[in-house]
Amino acid sequence: MAMDFSPKHSRFLRKLGALLDTQLSPLPKKQQAAFDKQLRAKVALLRTVSKGAGVIRIAAHKTKAAPAPATIVPAPNDIQSRLEHIIDRGAPTRTMEEAWDIVFSPPPLDKTRRELEDRSLALLFRSVEDKDTADWEACVPHRAALHALSFQDRQDVHGDDIGRLVLLNNRILARQGALNVNSFNSRLYITIDNIEFGMRWSAIGNTKGGRSIEKEKFCHSAYLSQHRSLDLANIANDPAFAKWKKNVMQPIVAGRYKLVNVFRAFGLLVLIDPFWDARTLNSNCRTKEFPALLAEIREHSRGIRSQNDATIIKFLAVVDEDISVRVNKLLDLERELFG
DSSP states (O other): OEEEOOHHHHHHHHHHHHHHTSOOOOOOHHHHHHHHHHHHHHHHHHHHHHHTTTEEEOOOOOOOOOOOOOOOOOOOOHHHHHHHHHOOTTOOOBOHHHHHHHHHSOOOTTSOHHHHHHHHHHHHTSOBOOOOHHHHHHTOOTTOOOOOOOHHHHSOOOSSHHHHHHHHHHHHHHHHTSTTTTSHHHHHHHHHHHHHHHHHHHHTTSSSSOHHHHHHHHHHHHHHHHOTTOOHHHHTTOHHHHHHIIIIIHHHHHHHHHHHHHHHHHGGGGGGOTTOOGGGOSGGGSOTTHHHHHHHHHHTOTTTHHHHHHHHHHHHHHHOTTHHHHHHHHHHHHHHHHO
């Protein structure tokens, strides 16, 4: 395509070319290089125009056809896709050796949060082979660290609802600070106490005083048990107490509550997997989908628990001669509180 300019326009273009030949102040190095490249191309074009008797010949060029709009595929519901991956009804029953391996093997360090969550949730859908206590004892691995606990750790907690919660909370914190916290025996008692705490916490205030009032009483009592120089009057409006309640106690209680929800759906299987630590079930330790995923998982757990509780009690009897008694008391408490 050709375009003819008048003499007036041709003079304008010559003057513009002269202006463009003027040296400009340098820009930053990279910007200057890009600008110079563009400028040289434009000046060359203008000089061609001035030499060609005011005629610009513009080469016709093909423009790329606009790409067809990409087909928008809705992202799959991440929770649903994870759920389908986790729930494999055809998964094989766990052998005794596999169960022991899970007990004593810490979660892999090279896995992402999602991978660890999906692994432990999937294990809840795999039953453990039904064997007698003698069979379990015969295959205890050589690395088994079954430390005996003190007499105090074996005792039931007594008192009113708030008193029991405070005693359980303090005992859990003391056990978690012990040197042998990584032994299965110690971890087992901590998990049992966490579940008992969570169940009692869920049940308090149903018949008297209201839930919020009773739970506030617990926070006061738990704080005072750790700060014996204070009294109730000192902490009523104490910013330190409010900060402790929000940043320390509430996350602890929330983790125990999540653990109870899993326990009530899958039973004693949560006792043998180190993943189910109440301290790591809070939102800041898990993926954002984890709470919703737990709720969905519970809806698919019917009929699974009854297959495993009796087997796990036999398994745990190998760990501690009194453990089956403690676990049966936990199951009795569940029936008492929730029917």
